[in-house]
Structures are given as C-alpha cells and as structure tokens.
Amino acid sequence: MKRMIWDTVKIFIIFVACTCLFYFGLRMMHTEYEQYHRYDLPEGPAVKVFGNDGGTKIRFPIIFRFGE
DSSP: OHHHHHHHHHHHHHHHHHHHHHHHHHHHHHHHHTTOOTTSOOOSSOOOSSSOOSSSOOOHHHHHHHTO
C-alpha cells in the first residue's frame, strides 16, 4: 500500500512539473510574438490579389475556381 501511494505521488509531481513547464513555455512564446507586426507591408515579389494595378489582372474568385 505504501509503495502504491509513493508511486502515485511521483506521478503527480511529474505531471505538475510538466504542466508548469508547458505553461511557462507558452507564456515565453506569447511574450516573444506579442510585439511581432503581422500587418506590415510585404517585401519582395508579393502579388496583390484584390485590385492589382500592374499589367496582369488577378481576381480573387478565379483563384477559388481553379483551386490554386
């Protein structure tokens, strides 16, 4: 009986330690990406899907129709 209680306590301690490690890992990732600017203008050869002013005209519904 004493052995079973000791094994249960060990499993509980390991579970709590892994849960804390996961929680603080997620918090670190959140603070890392909190200042990340997702809506900056794209750089490089990006193509505008809506209302492209360039030579070729790409329309959004055509992309859905052809499955691209």
